[in-house]
Amino acid sequence: MKRYLEQPADDTTLVLRHGGGQRGKAVLDQVRGLADAIEIPCLEIKKDQDRYDFAMGEFHRLGAQATPGAARQLVLAYAGGLGELAGACAQIVETAGARITEDDVERATEGRVEASAFKVADAATAGKAADALVLLRQALSTGTDPIPMLAALNFKLRGIARAYGARGSAGQLAKDLGMAPWQAERAVKDGRAWSEEHLAAAIDFAAETEWLLKGGSRDPEYALERFVLFVARRGREPRRA
Template sequence: MARSTAAPTHAWRTVAPAPVVMLYGSEEYFTQKAKEKIRADFRAVHDDVEIISLSASTYTSGQLIAETSPSLFGGAKIVEVDGLASMNDDFLPDALNYLASPDPESVVVFSHAGGNKGKKLLDTFKKSPFPFIETKPLKSDKDKQDFVFFTVKSAGRQIAPEAVRTLVAATGSDVAELASACRQLIDDSAGAISLELVEKYYGDRVEVTAFKVADAAVSAQPALALKLLRNALDSGAEPIPLVGALALKMRNIAKVHGSSGRVEGMAPWQAQQAQRDSRRFSAADLAHIFSVLADADAALKGEAADSLYPLEKAVLAIARAGRS
């Protein structure tokens, strides 16, 4: 049985029923969606499906064989075994034995939240022909942006790159919230999802405001950037995330400065945008801007009495760069 060729971040979308499936990672949203897909696909070809839930932490020797044995009443079975990250001593030998000779009429789904507990089972599973699906959290902004692109594309829609970044900034690190936001935008609109639409729904989020300030500064609009900055602070935005948004924007620009090709760790559209933004900055400009940003960060973390001044200085350093 061939493994999924989807990228690890999206493999949960393509998982199919198999005699044994391993879901490995602590992102509950991905784990649950993978289970739902397995159930739906299995039910599509079986009229009567029984779902059985087991816990590896309270497992009793022999349970796995007992639950996958043919029933007197017939019917197909999906056995979902959770809690492998805290499996007890009885579970591991049974799981290894079952993996060596699984029941071809059943589907057993193991869920492991991460870590090395049961490493022998994990290593054996990776060498087996059965699906090993990563359900790890999305840590980087790139992974989250890829998730949005993939989600929208899977619905047969398109989304503007700047709308993707704004949506990720607005929804934070919660994947379930990000997925829900994508679904809402898809359901409530037609055609390509634009920046304007995302801002209509999520433009009042503090993180979005921070990126608006950064965008205005990088595009050499000092008056607009300062206006947005003051509005953000007046509406309760914390100053340190504002510095963070400026620093993130400038780090992307620094990564591509003087480069014309792909940049590791950045999506192609991100690199292209950063390359366009980088054209008005010299190496000296970048060095000066990062020095000012470091000073602003230090001042704010030292609880500066006036948060506006170090932020204004950083914004103006970016917005006025390249001017004679």
Template sequence: MASGSAPAVLHLVLGEDEFLTERATTGVVSAVRAATPAGQDPPVVSRLGGPEVTAPQLFELLSPSLFGEARIVVVTGAAELGKDAQAAVLDAARDLPPETVLVVQHTGGGRAKTLVADLRKAGAEEHAAGKITRHMDVVGFVRSEFRGLDVRVAPEACEALVEAVGTDLRQLASACGQLVADTGGKVDVEAVRRYHSGFVGVSGFTVAERAVTGDVAGAIEALEWALHTGVPEVVLADALADAVNSIALVGTQRGVPPAELAKQGLPPWKVKKVTAQTRYWSIETLGTALQVVARLNGEVKGRAENPYYALERAVREVGSLASL
């Protein structure tokens, strides 16, 4: 929210992630309601939007109220608004009626793409809701969730939770809150294992660590058990890619201080372990392994008819390369 005692009256929630979009919108609504003076009714929330919304509908909601009641108008699917509807939103944004807060949800693309820049010029407070896909960023999301709950959690435990739950942000946020409630804020790797044992008994990192150290048989055994216990295929592929990429990062920058590697995405606590793993690799075999995990990323996301066989083949290939 904007600094100061009163919440902003114009908000742009920008991004394609539905969970983050709704969370940001809920945050605005809560802040506005919390700022309602004592004795006054809280603002009424109205939602509408999308390609079928007309300018008259928007004009009716965004015009001054005859009774002066406080309102929060949430325009959903603003990326697909028609030309007249866009104009109605923008006209209102530039001169909002008293006691009216406008929240516009926009993916950043679509036929109303230019509305984003126009709302920024109108002074909208922006809330990021872009999709988070990189493993490192998903783990960062988990860490920020715990910080928001006033709990400090080690990076290893955040990694373990992503392994256990997957990359769905809604599920991860719920898992963070539940872990904090169940453990009294004492969240560590063991707590994650205890509360998510169905997934973490064998994790994607177990599979990846065995593969990148040349233990092909052990990696395949761990892969089969991880799939049996429900670890998602995409998570397993991400873990293998993370292991190979981490080795490439450290192996090509020998002697670089851990703090410098951290700036490039590798946490200091991981550097020692990855450094030990680099002895199994050469520049040539690493290059091939990077191609393997890049191919696997597409295969587990729909390019392969059978993601399981794609995973098994990639694990065997990486393990064999580490054994050379």
């Protein structure tokens, strides 16, 4: 790249993306020294609320409207890069039209690992043990790996732990906890069903389950099922071997 920048081709526009940090800084400084270089700073998006706002902005840019629930579902289903999320927004608008509902997103994300994982996590943290087990077995039967399933469940569990005992409006909770308002409200609501002792036990069990899923057990699916049941029952039953 350094050699190319010394003699760039005529009538060519080169687009470079720098991910931050020191790696590639020499090339970045060289580009900044060019007379016709244009630099566009892009703030990193870390919070789920920012991803939600990004998705809603994409729908608006595409001349479409999405319900808040549809946008939230899409953000959960496409938890990777923003390019993937933007592509998903464009694809749904192309197939579903200018008014996007939760059903549209459900059809578009059917079978995705992230979507399946968060369905299991939502059911488990809501205390719906039977639903959580059915969704878990459906996901595993279609080839979903246990690791992302556990990651989604741990994400929800950490949110409950952070919001445990919190008080205030949705806006204030979102600011204090670094969550979207709807996430903060849900975490506080789910936390009311837990005792502090049981929640601490679930966090410990999560670490143990991660070890089991990453080589500590010959049956990772069974290990994950145990953890899902433990969470769905809010830690009120002892762990089974």
